[in-house]
Amino acid sequence: MKIKLLAFGIAREIFGASSIEIELPGNTVADLKFSLEALYPKLKALASYLVAVNNEYAAGDLVLDIRDEVAIIPPVSGG
Amino acid sequence: MKIKLLAFGIAREIFGASSIEIELPGNTVADLKFSLEALYPKLKALASYLVAVNNEYAAGDLVLDIRDEVAIIPPVSGG
Amino acid sequence: MNQALEVQACIDWVMTPESGGIDVFIGTVRNATKGKQVIRLEFEAYEPMASKEMEKIAAQAFEKWPVQKLLVHHRVGVLEVGEIPVIIAVSCAHRDAAFEACRFVIDTLKQTVPIWKKEVFEDGETWVAAHP
Amino acid sequence: MNQALEVQACIDWVMTPESGGIDVFIGTVRNATKGKQVIRLEFEAYEPMASKEMEKIAAQAFEKWPVQKLLVHHRVGVLEVGEIPVIIAVSCAHRDAAFEACRFVIDTLKQTVPIWKKEVFEDGETWVAAHP
Numbered sequence: 101m102k103i104k105l106l107a108f109g110i111a112r113e114i115f116g117a118s119s120i121e122i123e124l125p126g127n128t129v130a131d132l133k134f135s136l137e138a139l140y141p142k143l144k145a146l147a148s149y150l151v152a153v154n155n156e157y158a159a160g161d162l163v164l165d166i167r168d169e170v171a172i173i174p175p176v177s178g179g
Numbered sequence: 180m181k182i183k184l185l186a187f188g189i190a191r192e193i194f195g196a197s198s199i200e201i202e203l204p205g206n207t208v209a210d211l212k213f214s215l216e217a218l219y220p221k222l223k224a225l226a227s228y229l230v231a232v233n234n235e236y237a238a239g240d241l242v243l244d245i246r247d248e249v250a251i252i253p254p255v256s257g258g
Numbered sequence: 259m260n261q262a263l264e265v266q267a268c269i270d271w272v273m274t275p276e277s278g279g280i281d282v283f284i285g286t287v288r289n290a291t292k293g294k295q296v297i298r299l300e301f302e303a304y305e306p307m308a309s310k311e312m313e314k315i316a317a318q319a320f321e322k323w324p325v326q327k328l329l330v331h332h333r334v335g336v337l338e339v340g341e342i343p344v345i346i347a348v349s350c351a352h353r354d355a356a357f358e359a360c361r362f363v364i365d366t367l368k369q370t371v372p373i374w375k376k377e378v379f380e381d382g383e384t385w386v387a388a389h390p
Numbered sequence: 391m392n393q394a395l396e397v398q399a400c401i402d403w404v405m406t407p408e409s410g411g412i413d414v415f416i417g418t419v420r421n422a423t424k425g426k427q428v429i430r431l432e433f434e435a436y437e438p439m440a441s442k443e444m445e446k447i448a449a450q451a452f453e454k455w456p457v458q459k460l461l462v463h464h465r466v467g468v469l470e471v472g473e474i475p476v477i478i479a480v481s482c483a484h485r486d487a488a489f490e491a492c493r494f495v496i497d498t499l500k501q502t503v504p505i506w507k508k509e510v511f512e513d514g515e516t517w518v519a520a521h522p
Contacts, residue, residue, distance in 0.1 A: 106436065108434055108435075108436050108504065108506055109434055109506030109508075109517050109520065110506070110517040110520040112434075113517075145521060146520055146521060147519060147520060147521055147522045152436070152439055152504070155438055155439040155442050156439075156442075157502075171436055171439065171504075173436070173504050174506065174517070174520055175519040175520055176500070176501070176502065176503060176504055176505055176506060176519070177500070177505070177506055177507040177517070177518035177519040177520075178433070178435070178440075178464055178475075178476065178499055178500060178503050178504075178505030178506070178507065179353075179417050179464075179475070179476050179496060179499055179500040179505075179507075185304065187302055187303075187304050187372065187374055188302055188374030188376075188385050188388065189374070189385040189388040191302075192385075224389060225388055225389060226387060226388060226389055226390045231304070231307055231372065234306055234307040234310050235307075235310075236370075250304055250307065250372075252304070252372050253374065253385070253388055254387040254388055255368070255369070255370065255371060255372055255373055255374060255387070256368070256373070256374055256375040256385070256386035256387040256388075257301070257303070257308075257332055257343075257344065257367055257368060257371050257372075257373030257374070257375065258285050258332075258343070258344050258364060258367055258368040258373075258375075258485075265397065265398055265401055266397055266398045269397055269416065273416075273418055273472060275420070275421040275471050275472060276420060276421060276422070277418045277420060278417065278418060278419075278420040279415065279416070279417055279418070280414075280415070280416040280417075280418060281413065281414070281415055281416075281492075282412075282413070282414040282415075282416065283411065283412070283413055283414075283485065283488075283489070284401065284411070284412040284413075284414065285410065285411055285412075285485070286405055286409045286410060286411070286412060286481075288407070288408060288409060288410040288483060289407040289408060290408070339407050340405060340407060349418075351420060353415065353417070353493075353496060356415075357415070357489065357492075357493050360413075360489075361485075361489050364485060
């Protein structure tokens with residue numbers, strides 16, 4: 101499946117864009133992270149990063165739908 | 180010795196004045212409290228009260244001087 | 259101690275380029291105490307000693323935490339519901355120290371500073387904390 | 391999230407006749423981090439999710455403490471030294487709850503709300519907390 105991703109902060113800089121499309125072999129959040137890390141190895145150097153689906157933090161086993169709003173959330177640092 | 184006292188809050192109301200003079204048989208803060216409580220038994224109904232001498236809280240054994248600024252401090256309730 | 263307290267001015271005063279966090283405590287006159295309607299509060303202070311005690315508390319806060327600037331103001335006189343009897347503002351490089359120092363100042367002020375508060379009700383008045 | 395934060399307006403907004411204590415936390419842009427001079431900060435947010443996360447934190451504070459009103463504002467964009475990226479104001483009947491709820495909100499905001507801060511130095515820039 102093809103998923104559109106929003107990216108912020110250092111993830112946006114790693115991707116070189118605030119939004120990218122990625123083709124996934126599987127359909128879970130864990131599959132997405134696996135594919136992303138293969139394409140963008142710099143993600144693995146981050147302290148951590150999370151995936152948000154429809155404005156909620158998502159666990160690895162969440163199944164993605166093509167209509168979901170998916171975002172990559174590098175370590176937050178507000179305040 | 181004769182001591183002039185400043186009084187605040189409920190102590191002022193108990194004395195009926197913001198400043199009174201009192202004749203002491205002794206010369207310590209404890210002597211002052213003993214004499215005051217005899218004259219103004221309502222002081223004993225307070226949760227507590229302290230004596231300040233020259234703007235500092237004073238212990239019972241402090242010896243008073245006629246030139247000291249002495250004040251009766253009922254339970255504080257600022258804030 | 260007779261002038262209204264301007265919150266913004268207090269914050270401007272404590273802010274420094276080295277500050278990362280400012281904690282501000284604002285005491286306000288509440289319309290009720292223990293379920294009873296309060297009409298107004300009347301504050302009285304032994305002013306020279308109150309100033310001295312507030313300076314001591316500030317000095318202790320500077321000793322205990324890396325405080326940059328600290329302000330504490332307390333009013334006297336008649337205050338209506340919604341008015342501000344006390345304001346404390348503390349600036350620090352980091353927020354934990356600001357929160358802790360600010361709370362220490364108000365907690366200690368309420369224990370040691372010679373200021374007295376009379377609650378005035380429809381049907382009477384009470385010196386707060388006077389009796390057990 | 392683009393407008394400057396007016397401290398006085400925030401305090402006026404949380405104050406109620408039932409309030410006895412208001413705690414306000416003001417984050418300010420510090421001129422240095424780990425001894426290195428900071429020129430400015432750049433904040434970026436995933437705005438719809440950030441709003442949602444801030445609402446969740448507020449809801450948790452209302453559950454945990456008897457909060458009367460609570461306000462949390464966070465800015466995005468470029469902020470210079472001395473500007474205010476974040477302000478939290480909490481009103482309660484009693485001060486302990488106000489302090490605790492306010493500290494909970496800023497502590498949790500820093501852990502969960504999707505907002506990112508870039509520190510800009512003379513000789514480079516860093517996304518705060520990005521790397522171990």
